[in-house]
Amino acid sequence: MTSISMINPGQSQRTLAIGKAIRKNLSFFFVVPALVLFLVFVLYPIIYIFRASLYEWNGLSAGTFIRLNNYIQLITSDRGFHLALRNSFYWTFLTIFPQMFLGFILAYILNSRIIGKNIFRMIFYMPAIISPIVIGIVWERIYNPFGGLLADVGRVTGLAFLQQSYVSDPKLAIFSCIAVNVWQWTGFSMLLYLAGLQGLSEEVLDAAAVDGANLLQKIRHVVWPMLRHVHLTLILLGVIGTLQTFALIFVLTKGGPNHASEMLPTYIFQNAFQLSQMGYASAISVVLLLLALILSLFQVVVLGARFSLHE
Amino acid sequence: MVSNLRLIKQFGLIAVYLFLIVMALIWLLPVIMMLLVSFMPPDQRAPEFGGLMLKGISLANYLAVFQDAPVPRYFINSLIITIPSVFFVIALSVLAAYGFSRLKFFIKEFWYYLLLLTLMLPIPTLIIPIFQINRTLHFYNTYLGLILPYTALGIPFAIIILRSFFDGFPKDLEDAARLDGCSALGVLWRVMLPVSWPSLTVVIIWQFMTSWNEFILALVTMEDNAIKPLTLVPLIYSGQFMARPGAMFAILTIITIPIMVVYLFMQRYFVSGMTAGALKG
Numbered sequence: 001m002t003s004i005s006m007i008n009p010g011q012s013q014r015t016l017a018i019g020k021a022i023r024k025n026l027s028f029f030f031v032v033p034a035l036v037l038f039l040v041f042v043l044y045p046i047i048y049i050f051r052a053s054l055y056e057w058n059g060l061s062a063g064t065f066i067r068l069n070n071y072i073q074l075i076t077s078d079r080g081f082h083l084a085l086r087n088s089f090y091w092t093f094l095t096i097f098p099q100m101f102l103g104f105i106l107a108y109i110l111n112s113r114i115i116g117k118n119i120f121r122m123i124f125y126m127p128a129i130i131s132p133i134v135i136g137i138v139w140e141r142i143y144n145p146f147g148g149l150l151a152d153v154g155r156v157t158g159l160a161f162l163q164q165s166y167v168s169d170p171k172l173a174i175f176s177c178i179a180v181n182v183w184q185w186t187g188f189s190m191l192l193y194l195a196g197l198q199g200l201s202e203e204v205l206d207a208a209a210v211d212g213a214n215l216l217q218k219i220r221h222v223v224w225p226m227l228r229h230v231h232l233t234l235i236l237l238g239v240i241g242t243l244q245t246f247a248l249i250f251v252l253t254k255g256g257p258n259h260a261s262e263m264l265p266t267y268i269f270q271n272a273f274q275l276s277q278m279g280y281a282s283a284i285s286v287v288l289l290l291l292a293l294i295l296s297l298f299q300v301v302v303l304g305a306r307f308s309l310h311e
Numbered sequence: 312m313v314s315n316l317r318l319i320k321q322f323g324l325i326a327v328y329l330f331l332i333v334m335a336l337i338w339l340l341p342v343i344m345m346l347l348v349s350f351m352p353p354d355q356r357a358p359e360f361g362g363l364m365l366k367g368i369s370l371a372n373y374l375a376v377f378q379d380a381p382v383p384r385y386f387i388n389s390l391i392i393t394i395p396s397v398f399f400v401i402a403l404s405v406l407a408a409y410g411f412s413r414l415k416f417f418i419k420e421f422w423y424y425l426l427l428l429t430l431m432l433p434i435p436t437l438i439i440p441i442f443q444i445n446r447t448l449h450f451y452n453t454y455l456g457l458i459l460p461y462t463a464l465g466i467p468f469a470i471i472i473l474r475s476f477f478d479g480f481p482k483d484l485e486d487a488a489r490l491d492g493c494s495a496l497g498v499l500w501r502v503m504l505p506v507s508w509p510s511l512t513v514v515i516i517w518q519f520m521t522s523w524n525e526f527i528l529a530l531v532t533m534e535d536n537a538i539k540p541l542t543l544v545p546l547i548y549s550g551q552f553m554a555r556p557g558a559m560f561a562i563l564t565i566i567t568i569p570i571m572v573v574y575l576f577m578q579r580y581f582v583s584g585m586t587a588g589a590l591k592g
Contacts, residue, residue, distance in 0.1 A: 027495070030410030031422055033403045034466045041463035042429050045440030052439065059443075106334070109327055122578055123335045126342065129574050131524045131542050134563045138341045141348065141362060141556065149344065152360040183338070244433035247526040251545075265435030265527065272439050273531060285436040296431035307430050308471055 046289065052282035059278035070283035080259040081284065084267045087174045088242060088291075091263065095181045096238035100231065102182070103189025108219070110190070111197045121194070125187035132184070136251025139180045143167050143252075167253050170260035177252055177261055181245070189234055195309050196230035197223070232305035236296060243292045264288040345567070348560035349373070358556060372561035379558075380548060382565050389540040391454050393522040396461040400469050400518045401511065407466070408473035409499045413485070423474075429467040435527055442531045452534045461522045469514040476510040477503060512580050523570060541566045 053070055057063025074081045106124055110117045127135060142149045143166035154162025166176040200223065246265040249255055255262040255270065264284060272281035299305040340363075348362035352369040376382065410416070411423050441460050442451070450456035480503055488502045504511075526542050533539045536547055544562060552559040 027410060027414035028416040030414060030495075031407040031416075034407040034426065034470065035422060037403070037459065037463035037466060038426055038429065040444065041441060041460045042432065042437070043425075045437045045444070046432075048440035048443070049436065059439075106331075109331065114327070114331070118578075120331055120335055122575075123338050126571075126574070127338065129520060129524075129570055130342075130567055131526070131570075133526060133542055133545050134345070134567055135341070137545055137559065137563060138345050141344065141358065141560075142341060147357045147359050149340075149360050149363065183341075187338075240431060240433065244435055246435055250526075265433065268435050268438065269527070269531075272442075278439055282439055285439060288433055289436040292433050292436070293428075293431055300431075307427075307468065 049282040049285045049289065052279055053286045055279040055282075056277075057279035057282075058276040059272070060276075063279055066279075070280050071287075073280070074283055074287065080255075080262050080267055083259045084255075084262040084264045087261060087263055090174060091178055091181070091242045091245060092239060094175070094178045095185070095242060096235055098182050099186045099189045099238070100234050102186045103191075103234075104193050104224075104227075106186070106190040107193030107197055108223070111194055121187075121190070124190050127184040128188045130184075132247035133251055135180065135184055136248050140167065140252055143176055167261075168257055170257050173253050173257065173261035177249055180248055180252070184248075185241070192230050192234060192309060193227065196227040200226055229306065230309065232299065232303055233307065233309060236299045236305040236307065239295050239299070240292060243288060243295075264291075345560055345563050348556055349564045351557040351560075353555075353557065355557075362556075362560070369557075372555070372557040373565075375555075375558050376561045376565065379551070380544070380562065382544070382562070384537070385539060385541045385544050386569065388454075388538055389523060389542075392457050392461070392540050393519055395454075395458045396465065396522045397515055397518045399458070399462040400465040401514060403462070404466050404469035404473055404514065405499070405504065405507075405511075408470045408477055409495070409503070411470065412474045412477035412480075414495065423470075426467045426470060429464060430471075434464065434525075438527055438531050441528060445532055451532065452538070454538060456532045457522075457525075457529060457540075460528055461518075461525065465518045465521065468517065472510050472513055473507070476507055480506075516577065516580060519573075520570075 052063070054065060054067060055063030056066045056069070106120075110121055114120070145151045145163065145165050150166070151163045154160060164172060167173050244265055245263050246269065249261060249263055249266050250269070253261040255266040259267075264287070268281045268284045268288065271277045271284065344362045347365055348358050349372055350368045350370070351358055351362065351365055351372065352367045353371045355366045358365070407426075411419060437460075445451040445453075445456040450459065484502055485498050488498045493501065523540075524542060529540055529543055530546075533543060539547065544566060545559065548559065548562060552562070
């Protein structure tokens, strides 16, 4: 007790102030570990690819500085790159909207008192938890022209259009991959719509019913607009998902035949790790990065899209 | 539920069920096929109807796989990579989310949005630099070479989820604890974490699934077969089992079973986890 009485008031106040300042600084240390990992594995890599994209470099020896030549080659004369851009465009529209549409229908039905709704939900979401490699190999078997499911069904029923070279026909390859993606991710859309539907109040739905609006009108004018935040999240996640599509293509077509189903990630991998053109692949990475950043920032900042319904 | 009654009236229950059943069959077919082909007898050279027609049932493929491939080893590798990444994501994100939600420091919101940039990055843009960083730090071809990037890439989403939970946490409880002499860490550990389970579950499941199934970084990081995770196993044996789809599909089935079991037991958490925070939307 005596020691406390010996401290004079001014000193204790100063001690408090210093302590407060330290505590204020210490707060920053709560986020430092997360920021350090971010700096090493996200921010530094971004700077790295920008720099590497200006070099002709095989990843081992010192590279040669070639200014923007990698980009010039990409834009002017690289067919694989052009096809990858075209396919990204197809992929964006032909996966996101069918997945949203189907996912919404399933969610709407399974939000009611349907018997077995939990089992149905489980079935539709199941592909989303399976490794994309497993899914790719199984679908390869479905698409196989020799003894594959679709070909054999076509052979027996006489529906000749089912007997296609789904993954080796340059006209079909990308769409065959897209179909698998829709199969895999529709359940995810369904789950997000279920969450959105459960967030709607009963009164909203009832009010529309009292007005005599029929089911389709109610969905179109009441339910669908009120799920705007879910649509935006699904489109945002869908665009980013499109731009990082790799495993499925890698297993099904490797980007072929002759780049017909190339996507930017498969093209990066091929150039960097199979052709040892790390500089050139970095330039493709920069394009992919800018594409992703511009499209996502637009959605987040201008449209107000969020990464999670929890946000 | 009114909407349910109207739905039944307008479309007819039968049509709805028919639609559901047809869709469910399409969704189940590839999974059933995977199982059936894995039981294909060795004397049947190629599956017909993608494997829906078998000449018999045989366990020969599984025996062959367990003789030739150390599947339990790969399973353990996946765990060695996934569990630490989940642990680190939780530990670092809880701290950071609490900091962002409750504490004050220099240009806080700038740091927050900087971290969120990660979510807009396609992982394939990072494979070249991460490959080089891992080589420089001698993490190439080691478990850490995947654990650290998976942690770094998982943290931002976890922070979003946890911050939004912490933001909604009543300040009074926290203030009371602070008055009782609890430090910021103490409040986080004793007051907030014990009630954060719904959000933590979402983060755990999400991080577990993404790390467990991640492919492209694993492909460019792991060289020795002995330390490869399960996702890479089909590639290891694609040559050896090229002419034996039965054995390949047995591998696929073995890979899929653990995650399926977790899913079946945790389904409630998967679904409610994905939907829990939506009610406020």
